[in-house]
Amino acid sequence: MRKLLSMVMTVIFAVSFMGMPVSAADTVTLSRTSIELPAEHFMTLSVTGAAGKVKWRSENSEIASAEPVDNASADVIGNKTGETYIYAEADGRTLKCRVSVKPSLISVSSDSAELGSDDSKKVWISVLGSKSITVKNSNKNVCSVSWGKWVGDSISININTVKSGSSVLNFYTKGNFDTTAVPVKVSADSDDILLVEDDKAPKIPGEWKDIKPVSERVTVAETGTYEELCAEMNKLVKDYPYECAVLLYSMEKGDLYKYNAGNYYSGGCTVKLPYVYYCCLQIEAGNHSLDEMITYTSAHKVGGSGVIQNKGYGTKWSIATLLDYSMRYSDNVAYYMLISVFGKEGFNKMMEDWGYSTRLGYSNYPGVSSEMLKTAMIKVHDKVVTSDNRCWQNVWNGLVGSVFYEVRKEITYCDVAIKCGLPLSFYNEVCYIDSDSPYILVIMSRTTNESAYYDGDEKFFRAVANCADRINKLCT
Numbered sequence: 499m500r501k502l503l504s505m506v507m508t509v510i511f512a513v514s515f516m517g518m519p520v521s522a523a524d525t526v527t528l529s530r531t532s533i534e535l536p537a538e539h540f541m542t543l544s545v546t547g548a549a550g551k552v553k554w555r556s557e558n559s560e561i562a563s564a565e566p567v568d569n570a571s572a573d574v575i576g577n578k579t580g581e582t583y584i585y586a587e588a589d590g591r592t593l594k595c596r597v598s599v600k601p602s603l604i605s606v607s608s609d610s611a612e613l614g615s616d617d618s619k620k621v622w623i624s625v626l627g628s629k630s631i632t633v634k635n636s637n638k639n640v641c642s643v644s645w646g647k648w649v650g651d652s653i654s655i656n657i658n659t660v661k662s663g664s665s666v667l668n669f670y671t672k673g674n675f676d677t678t679a680v681p682v683k684v685s686a687d688s689d690d691i692l693l694v695e696d697d698k699a700p701k702i703p704g705e706w707k708d709i710k711p712v713s714e715r716v717t718v719a720e721t722g723t724y725e726e727l728c729a730e731m732n733k734l735v736k737d738y739p740y741e742c743a744v745l746l747y748s749m750e751k752g753d754l755y756k757y758n759a760g761n762y763y764s765g766g767c768t769v770k771l772p773y774v775y776y777c778c779l780q781i782e783a784g785n786h787s788l789d790e791m792i793t794y795t796s797a798h799k800v801g802g803s804g805v806i807q808n809k810g811y812g813t814k815w816s817i818a819t820l821l822d823y824s825m826r827y828s829d830n831v832a833y834y835m836l837i838s839v840f841g842k843e844g845f846n847k848m849m850e851d852w853g854y855s856t857r858l859g860y861s862n863y864p865g866v867s868s869e870m871l872k873t874a875m876i877k878v879h880d881k882v883v884t885s886d887n888r889c890w891q892n893v894w895n896g897l898v899g900s901v902f903y904e905v906r907k908e909i910t911y912c913d914v915a916i917k918c919g920l921p922l923s924f925y926n927e928v929c930y931i932d933s934d935s936p937y938i939l940v941i942m943s944r945t946t947n948e949s950a951y952y953d954g955d956e957k958f959f960r961a962v963a964n965c966a967d968r969i970n971k972l973c974t
Contacts, residue, residue, distance in 0.1 A: 528586055528593040535576045535709050536602045536627025538910065542708065543595055544571040548588035558582040559960070560907060562597040565715075573715055577907060602627030602671040603709075610681045613641070613659045621680065624652040626709055628671055637665035641682050659684050712911050727969045731755055734965060738958055740945040745868040746966045747876075747938040750974050754937070755966065758868070762855065763942050765866030766919025767803065767828040768926050769856065771897075772874035774821050776845045777836055778881065778889040781817070788818035788889055792835050803902070803920070804829030818892050825896030825917060837862060868940040871928040875915075875938050879930055897930070904959035905929045905939060909967055925955055931967070935974035939966050 525547035535541050543564070545552045554564035554572045561580040564572040574584055576599035586593045607622040623631060631653065633643055640663040646654030657667070657680075667680040722730075735742055735757045743758035780786055791814040794806060801807065804827050806815065820836050823829035842858040849856045854870040878897075881890040897915035905927050906914045912933045919926040926942040941962050943955055 526588050526591050526593070528595055530595055532596045532598070533574060533584075534598045534600065534603060535574070536625075537576045537578055537599055538712050539626060539709050540573045540575040540712055540715055541710075542567060542571055542573050543584065543586070545586050545588050545593065546570070550589060553587040555585050555587075556582060557585070561599055575712055575715070575910060577910060600627065600671070602629075604631070604669060604671050604678050606669065606678050606680055608680065610683070611657050613657065613682070613684045615659055615662070615684070617684075618656050618658040620646075620654055620656050622652045622654050623669055623678075625671060626651060629653075630671065632670050634668045634670070635665060636668070637663060639663065640665040640684050641667075643667065657682060715911060722968070722972070724969065724972055727965060727972060728755060731757075731962070731965045731969070734958070734961055738943070740943060742944070742958075743868045743940070743942040744962055744966075745872055745938070745940040746969060747872050748970055748974055749876075749936040749938070754969055754973055756868075758942075759872075759940070760867055760869055762865040762867045763926070763944050764863070764919075764924050765856075765871070765926060765942075766863055766924065767830075767833075768871055768917055768919040768928055769858075769863060769866055770824045770828065770833050771871065771878065771917040771928060772849070772856070773833070773836070773840075773845055773858075774824055774893050775874055775878050775881075776848050777817075777821060777840050778887070778893060779848075780840055780844070781889045782885065782887045786817060786839065788816065788821075788892065790817045790839075791815065792817065792820065792839060794831065794835065798831050798834045798838065800830045800834055802830045803827060804831050806831040806835075818889070821889065821893050822896040825893055826899050827901060828918065828920075834862065866926075868928075868942055871917075871926075871940050872938050875917075875928050875930050875940075879915075903927065903929075904956045905931075905941070905963040907956075908960040908963040909933075925959070927959065929963075931970075933967075933970070935970060937966075937970045937974075939963060 527546050529544040533541055548570055551569045554566055556563050558580070561578055561582040562584060563575050563577060564584045565575060566572045574597055579599050579601060581596065581598045584595045584597055602625045604623065604625045611619050611621065613619055625631065629648065635641065635643060639660055641660055642658045644656045644658060646656070662684050665682045667682060668677055670677045731744065735744055743761055743763065744755065745759040746755040748754050781788060794809060794813045794815060795811055799807065804823065806823065806829055815835065817839070820832040823832040824836065846857045852870070852873055854867065856864050856866050856870055858864060878893060882894045894915060897917060898913050900916045900918065902918040902920055903916045906916060909931055912931065914932065915930040917928050924944040929939045931937050931939060941959055943958070
């Protein structure tokens with residue numbers, strides 16, 4: 499009797515449930531629950547069934563960030579290798595998508611290769627992201643590999659017969675984050691072997707068609723007025739627990755935002771930017787040459803950042819390399835070697851002519867202001883676009899390839915030239931953002947806590963960069 503009653507109640511519950519209306523929240527779905535994409539690429543995620551606007555957030559925006567496209571979709575951007583989650587909050591529900599960012603994704607046009615004696619077969623390897631590919635041949639006595647040329651994101655290879663047998667070709671991308679394998683079989687008799695030549699680079703298969711370079715991303719119009727965005731920036735700088743300065747300067751419109759821009763702070767290696775400008779003026783005037791070689795001696799020895807300090811005394815370095823290293827690696831020895839050639843007096847006179855109190859004296863790292871750094875970046879860039887002397891492009895390449903940065907982690911859709919200054923007690927960046935409406939952003943911070951930069955200053959810099967970028971887009 500108890501069993502019969504249980505069965506009846508189950509049927510009644512099932513019938514009643516089938517008649518219940520489906521909650522709107524149950525229909526809210528995310529277009530993907532997992533994504534793989536290369537760094538510097540993006541894919542669009544969408545929420546369907548949501549009644550209101552969807553809010554997006556990233557568990558770790560350094561790995562992947564979500565930039566809204568409209569009320570229900572966002573572009574997921576791969577910033578650096580790793581895994582994280584993107585969350586979409588809609589109608590009281592939180593949906594998540596696992597994001598795996600790799601240096602590249604890789605595919606091959608043929609799953610296997612069968613060859614006869616004295617044969618070869620062409621296949622294509624396609625990647626997104628890094629074009630650094632290596633191959634490991636499990637049996638070089640069976641076949642060999644010769645490389646062709648890149649066509650877009652694909653490169654051709656020829657698999658050549660050595661002798662009968664079996665092998666496996668494993669293709670790896672940079673860092674071995676992604677791999678694909680091609681089994682190879684070579685037969686002694688080629689009469690029954692049908693060789694197919696892959697004359698065209700393959701199209702990217704599957705969901706790869708939805709992955710695009712960040713450079714192709716179309717940014718949406720930003721909401722909010724200029725006053726509202728400036729209020730947002732004001733809150734960022736005032737909530738920052740230490741001293742800071744921010745300057746936003748549009749190359750088209752002029753100053754868009756300033757906070758403590760005229761104050762002088764410890765600039766660290768940022769002073770190298772105006773100093774290499776002075777060096778290049780001397781080179782342009784014919785006083786020195788980029789090819790001039792300077793000998794590294796104990797007089798130039800200094801610690802901190804850079805690579806030359808680990809080289810042997812007596813090694814020779816061209817002025818071109820010293821200029822590049824001073825920007826790219828913020829190399830202190832390179833900077834000291836430049837000072838030994840170009841001196842301090844002329845630089846100090848240049849600073850006086852500019853109207854700033856920065857001077858080289860007992861210390862090679864004097865105080866600087868955001869205004870002074872802005873002026874230096876403007877002057878360097880002006881020379882890059884107006885002068886034929888290759889010293890300017892040499893310096894600019896170092897700035898664009900600089901290895902110390904935070905702003906570039908946030909502004910990923912265009913080239914960003916950066917000179918930073920980074921001792922433990924402060925961190926500074928002066929940046930030229932080469933967007934459709936180029937602008938200069940200077941951020942300076944000074945703390946009393948020697949671990950402060952590593953305790954969250956990077957988040958402050960990225961938040962300021964994000965807000966500054968939106969202000970610039972709105973105003974230009």
